Every structure is written in C-alpha cells, then in structure tokens.
Amino acid sequence: MPDQDILNVISLADQLYRDRARSGAVKESVTLLADYGPVQRPYEIEWRLARALFFLGQEAPSAGAGRQLHAAGIGAGKRAVQVNSARVEGRFWLGVNMSLFAEALMDDSFAARLARLVWSARCAIAARRELKRAIQISERYHGAGPLRVLARLLHRMPALLGGSRRQSRELFERALEICPSNCVTIIYAAELALDDGDRNRAKLLLENLIKQPFDDEWEFEQLRDRERARRMLKEFEEYE
Incomplete structure (x- = not known):
C-alpha cells in the first residue's frame, strides 16, 4: 500500500x-x-x-x-x-x-x-x-486514448514506416464507439477525413464536437478544440 x-x-x-x-x-x-x-x-x-x-x-x-x-x-x-x-x-x-x-x-x-x-x-x-x-x-484508458493516439500516429506516419489511413480510420471508429464525446478523438478523426478528401464527414464531425456537453475533466482540450473546430468550419464556408 x-x-x-x-x-x-x-x-x-x-x-x-x-x-x-x-x-x-x-x-x-x-x-x-x-x-x-x-x-x-x-x-x-x-x-x-x-x-x-x-x-x-x-x-x-x-x-x-x-x-x-x-x-x-x-x-x-x-x-x-x-x-x-x-x-x-x-x-x-x-x-x-x-x-x-x-x-x-x-x-x-x-x-x-x-x-x-x-x-x-x-x-x-x-x-x-x-x-x-x-x-x-x-483500450478504454483516458477516453480511449491508446486507440486515439495510435490512430493519429498511423495517420501521420509515412506508409514506408507502417503508416496507414485505413487502419487509422478503423482505430478512430473504435475509439468513438467507446468514447463518442472525446473532443481530441473527434478533431483528429476530422483531420483524417479532410486528408481523405471526405469534407462531408469532416464537417459532420466538427459540428458534432461543438455540440458535445462540457466535461470538467477535459476543460482545456474542449475549449481549445471547439475554437479550432469553429475556425475549420468557417474555412469550409469561405471555400464553398
């Protein structure tokens, strides 16, 4: 003890x-x-x-x-x-x-x-x-953190080193099944969707992030990522 x-x-x-x-x-x-x-x-x-x-x-x-x-x-x-x-x-x-x-x-x-x-x-x-x-x-630790961070790593890693957008998507989907409100997972998944050329999915994810209820344990990340999501959505509107 x-x-x-x-x-x-x-x-x-x-x-x-x-x-x-x-x-x-x-x-x-x-x-x-x-x-x-x-x-x-x-x-x-x-x-x-x-x-x-x-x-x-x-x-x-x-x-x-x-x-x-x-x-x-x-x-x-x-x-x-x-x-x-x-x-x-x-x-x-x-x-x-x-x-x-x-x-x-x-x-x-x-x-x-x-x-x-x-x-x-x-x-x-x-x-x-x-x-x-x-x-x-x-896999559930820290809001499905191991899944989220591995998904992010595989998204950012070159294919030569084992990076894979397909595996990244699968891991993000699993992380969101476990903790659908986690703002960090949502914004990472939105960035992957953008890199995949799927603007509709990215937009849905960002809009969903902004709607999530406030969580005191994730105050810093929610404030940061909501602002980031709003900026990204504004860029979508300007592009359209």
Missing part, C-alpha cells in the same frame, strides 16, 4: 493536471513530482510525470522546447514501465511522448529533417509498439 506521503503528492498532482487550463498548473505538478524523494521513484509518480511533460511539450512555444520536454517525458514513461510493465498508464504516456517527439523531429529545416529521419523513424516505431501494448491492457 502507498504511504500517506505519496498519496498526498499524487492527489495534488492530479488536481493540478485537472486544472491544466490555468497557466502554470502543470509546471507546478512537474516540480512536485520531480522533487519526490526516492532515487527510484514509484510507478504512480513516474507515469504522472510523463503525463505532465507530455502536456508541457504539446504546449511548448517552439519545436525545440517541445522535443526537450517530450524527451524528458519518454524518460519518465520508460521508468514507469520498468517499475510496472503490466499497467496501462506508463505505456500510454510513454507512447504519446514518443509519438510527439518523432513528429517534432520532422518540424525543422529540410537538412535537419534528413539528419533526424532515422531517429524519428525509430521513435515512431517504438511509439506504435507501446501504444499497441497499452491497447491490449486497456
């Missing part, structure tokens, strides 16, 4: 993450978790650290800053999996950080992209492996 000290830390870290729409909240949680005492931090600390670093990397002001944060998130995720490989949280947040790290590697100049291609490919393939393991453990 966890002692009271760690229970207090993870309770506060979870509250800070729920409050991620507030500037600085997730940074506070990283400091709290990173400062936790033991040299080998417990599983409950490490996976939460990987989650917080994912968020900061996602919101980083530059690709370089994002890469550094996702790299740190990969480290925390790996440590979590080393402590307990049978649970979903560590594998999921490890896979998420790997996916975004691989994507960030391709976000620079052409020469830099060439130099980083091999490392990006390795990260993407490793991310796919971790996300598949997370699906096997619990």
Whole structure:
C-alpha cells in the first residue's frame, strides 16, 4: 500500500493536471513530482510525470522546447514501465511522448529533417509498439486514448514506416464507439477525413464536437478544440 506521503503528492498532482487550463498548473505538478524523494521513484509518480511533460511539450512555444520536454517525458514513461510493465498508464504516456517527439523531429529545416529521419523513424516505431501494448491492457484508458493516439500516429506516419489511413480510420471508429464525446478523438478523426478528401464527414464531425456537453475533466482540450473546430468550419464556408 502507498504511504500517506505519496498519496498526498499524487492527489495534488492530479488536481493540478485537472486544472491544466490555468497557466502554470502543470509546471507546478512537474516540480512536485520531480522533487519526490526516492532515487527510484514509484510507478504512480513516474507515469504522472510523463503525463505532465507530455502536456508541457504539446504546449511548448517552439519545436525545440517541445522535443526537450517530450524527451524528458519518454524518460519518465520508460521508468514507469520498468517499475510496472503490466499497467496501462506508463505505456500510454510513454507512447504519446514518443509519438510527439518523432513528429517534432520532422518540424525543422529540410537538412535537419534528413539528419533526424532515422531517429524519428525509430521513435515512431517504438511509439506504435507501446501504444499497441497499452491497447491490449486497456483500450478504454483516458477516453480511449491508446486507440486515439495510435490512430493519429498511423495517420501521420509515412506508409514506408507502417503508416496507414485505413487502419487509422478503423482505430478512430473504435475509439468513438467507446468514447463518442472525446473532443481530441473527434478533431483528429476530422483531420483524417479532410486528408481523405471526405469534407462531408469532416464537417459532420466538427459540428458534432461543438455540440458535445462540457466535461470538467477535459476543460482545456474542449475549449481549445471547439475554437479550432469553429475556425475549420468557417474555412469550409469561405471555400464553398
């Protein structure tokens, strides 16, 4: 059983993450978790650290800053999996950080992209492996998160590395069966539909996103993705 000290830390870290729409909240949680005492931090600390670093990397002001944060998130995720490989949280947040790290590697100049291609490919393939393991453990975790993130990865990966829009569509459909109101899944699925040339499906998904009831646990993402959906729908109207 966890002692009271760690229970207090993870309770506060979870509250800070729920409050991620507030500037600085997730940074506070990283400091709290990173400062936790033991040299080998417990599983409950490490996976939460990987989650917080994912968020900061996602919101980083530059690709370089994002890469550094996702790299740190990969480290925390790996440590979590080393402590307990049978649970979903560590594998999921490890896979998420790997996916975004691989994507960030391709976000620079052409020469830099060439130099980083091999490392990006390795990260993407490793991310796919971790996300598949997370699906096997619990595909429903974090609003069908393992399905959603693997679908996004397969959408963005080149076919040469195993990317597949067909598999991506199937995974998004499964994720939406499990959690039809998740705004992140909906907007990712809409972006895939656009890349497939299916504007009608994309429009339906975006309109559906805006209509979803508000969920306090996903406040940050709902506010962000509703605004994004409105912009995309406005672009549709201007195009038509």
